[in-house]
Amino acid sequence: MDSKFEGIVLFQRPHRENDALVKLFTQEYGTKMFFVKGLQKPSHPLKANLIPLTRQSFVGRVNQQGLSFIREANCLDFYPAIQKDPFLLAHASYISQLIDASTDDNVKDVSLYQFFYKSLTFLNEGYPADAVHLVCDLRLLKRFGVQLDWQHCRVCGNQVGPFDFSMRYQGLLCQTHWSMDSYRLRLKAESIPLIQSLSGMSLSRFRKLEIEPELARDLRRLLFEIYNELVGIHLKTQSYIQEMDQMQTMMKEIPKRNK
Secondary structure (H helix, E strand, O other): OEEEEEEEEEEEEEOOEEEEEEEEEEEEEEEEEEEEEEOOOOOOOOOOOOOOEEEEEEEOOOOOOOOOOEEEEEEOOOOHHHHOOOOHHHHHHHHHHHHHHHEEOOOOOOHHHHHHHHHHHHHHOOHHHHHHHHHHHHHHHHOOOOOOOOOOOOOOOOOOEEEHHHHHOOOOEEHHHHOOOOOOOOOOHHHHHHHHHHHOOOHHHHHHOOOHHHHHHHHHHHHHHHHHHHHHHOHHHHHHHHHHHHHHHHHHHHHHOOO
8 A cells, every 4th residue: 555755865775677676764664775666777756856865755565574665756865966966965964874774674763864954954054064974973973882982081081182082992082081092083173062052952053154265174083083983984975075085185275384
């Protein structure tokens, strides 16, 4: 029996000669994999609807086990700004992959779906991509069982900075105890105060929050390390965004070298 449901397209991959598997994050059923026969053919009627990072209304058969099937689709949000901007698309893709990794398939999670939907909406509406990206990183950590204290030194409990982050101690070290970890991340002085603010903010407050590019790269480096070491995941888009950061750094250095 067919059902009507709403979902965001996470990804699609070829299956056999002309078919495809499409993964959706549905509001009603959580993340599920759908089989779409003939989707790789240019004339397929659902081809324009099953584009990753679009929100659609679907009609189809949803099975509790195994693959489900899509019969109809109607676009709710295409997110044109994201689709045409490689920078925004990279950040949206990263958030999509992180959302997918943070939840089990076939588990309804309306709050996570709404968070994902709002994240894409804010990116599309011009909210600072760095801020949206970072708050998603911070907000989803607890779903992987990682609870970090962004207010106190892990050694003495001091709440007064400057602070740095230690992977060895899995938290902050105040300046008095920096010598206890020679491999601390050596973050910029402004990074920890900013992440302390971001960790308590909602996405809707980021409309006018602009993060200086070097500081954003510093915070992404911190969150990349946390996800790699403490969560144990390395998403494909992490490497791509890191490459973009390195390219931006190199481009900034070129004028200095030419002086």
